Amino acid sequence: MTQGPLAGVRVIEMGQLIAGPFCGQVLGDFGAEVIKLEDPKTGDPMRQWGRSKPKGLSPWWPVIGRNKKSVTVDLRTDEGRAIARELIATADVVVENFRPGTLEKWGLGYEELARTNPGLVMARVSGFGQTGPYAKRAGYALVGEAMGGLRHITGEPDRNPARAGISIGDSLSGLNAALGVMMALHARHATGKGQVVDAAIYESVLTVMENLITEYDLTGYIRERSGAVLPGIAPxxxxxTRSGExxxxxxxxxxxxxxxxxxxxxxxxxxxxxxxxxxxxxxxxxxxxxxxxxxxxxxxxxxxxxxxxxxxxxxxxIYRAPEMLADPQFQARESIVSVPHPVFGQVKMQNAFPRLTDTPGGVRWPGPTLGEHTQAVLTQVAGMTAEKVAELKARGVV
The missing domain is CATH 3.30.1540.10 (formyl-coa transferase, domain 3)
Structure with missing residues (x-):
């Protein structure tokens, strides 16, 4: 694959779970250097999540951690935060999805970081956004999906609201954050200044709700659950079928x-x-x-x-994973790729989308082991000596 259209863009990812890291995944898929900061003891919880654990590993991590460099840093220590500041001073983008106010408490708020790096773009993904009366509430996809209107219209009309089988609110907010980063980087070409991208989960869901608000505003109609159909769209x-499918x-x-x-x-x-x-x-x-x-x-x-x-x-x-893997359309377009993995040998996952004809994205490597790139990044980017990194490791800072 080519380097990708975002080659040369450095991203510091300080998020965990899905919403923030999905933004980092998208940016990494298209060539950005994504340096993921993780807790030295546990790392991102996505390393353990999932229904099954083939060979003791989560099958979720190779996907959401792909194309990223793992650097362990304890952000709850003064030294760890100082390391983060050094790395951010060299970066184009920061991605984070802590509860609003957390970075400010750590001295890593945007205003402070922008004083030394005025071109910095910070993507902040949260349940309710950085402002408003709900800003500091715990923000999870299940609440954002409900508040954004998706849960109420999902499922059968005679049952309680259902949910999609994936964390769609998290992924939508991560995707919106990545889109916002692209807009902010484009604006930086004209102004030289960075800015904050504020991506709320509930608003990311709201934005795909079609005419739900407008129809109610004009007619008083409240859209309800309709099962497998869209009311009024038939057939x-x-x-x-006779064969059971x-x-x-x-x-x-x-x-x-x-x-x-x-x-x-x-x-x-x-x-x-x-x-x-x-x-x-x-x-x-x-x-x-x-x-x-x-x-x-x-x-x-x-x-x-x-x-x-x-x-x-x-x-x-109706496709499941086996049908996807066997389908000639998926195969012809390489919609699913097989990626070398140090434990699994090969691991299959969805490719990078959308497709660019001249500078396409792709999967360069799967989610790395915890701290795999700590020494390389801290010596090459932060300018530390190998001895200093070893000393910080011994004390649990990195």
Whole structure:
């Protein structure tokens, strides 16, 4: 792979868990030098997280720790904070997701750091942002997802709100932080000054909630849980097949719906007043889905999918990890890559996205061992002697 478009950009990551480190992951994927500061005793908790522990290691860490250099520094000590200041003085970006006020308490707030490094960009990821009455509350994705509106509309209408099977609020805030860093670095070209990127989890969720606020403001309608469908968008659902698998079919445009009716052997349905336009199909969504499900239940998915695709309909299977690894589209685009790992030998993970034609990102190495780069970074970047690093290690500072 090439060095990536962010080659030459130095990032000091002081976050842990997902939200801040996901920002660092994105920046590292595209060539930034990401120096991750970790507690010497435990490191980032993501090193231990996960349902399974193959060979005693978390399968989560190789992904979120990839392309980063691990440097152990105890930020709760004066010496550790002094080391952090030295490293930050050489950096373009700092990423952190401590509770607001923590860095200021440690003497590592933005105003203080910017006095010696005025071009510094600091990405601050938190549950509720750096301002407002909730700023210093503990901010976790489950609360941000609920406050941002996602939890209320997720799940079946006759059950309590559900959650996505991933920490989507954390990832969205990390992605927004990375986007903000790019904007701030671009602005720095014109002004020479850095700035703070304030990425709140609840606002990162709110920003993808489409017209939820505007629709309520104009009509008083509160969007509710609707299960596998979007109310008024039909047909667009998952349907059963004779082979036991579910098939996704999207045919909510008039022309596409006509093609589906022809495949079903019921071209008359396209002219039926209950289904002949988008609005009518939305009103009669339930009964239309029942008609389509009765037809797909008599079809084998391997026979049905090619016919749906040939008709130009949006269709596909529900994928899990095995289907992703076997799929020729994933393989052709290298959506999943195999990365050398010192313990696992090889470990598969998602590639860097989005794709750039001339300076693409990529995975250079998986999450490093705790403190793997401490000596190299402190001697080469902070200018310490090897003897000084050894002495700090002996005292548990690094």
């Amino acid at each position: 667009s659902n998952v349907y059963p 579910l098939v996704l079919i999207g045919a909510n445009q008039d022309t596409l719906f006509k093609r589906l009716c022809e495949l079903m052997g019921r071209p008359d349905l396209a002219e039926d007043p209950r289904y002949r336009d988008h609005a009518a199909r939305g009103v009669n969504q339930g009964e239309l889905d029942a008609r389509i499900a009765a037809w797909t239940l008599d079809q084998d998915i391997d026979d049905l999918l090619p016919r749906l695709e040939q008709a130009g309909l949006a269709t596909g299977r």
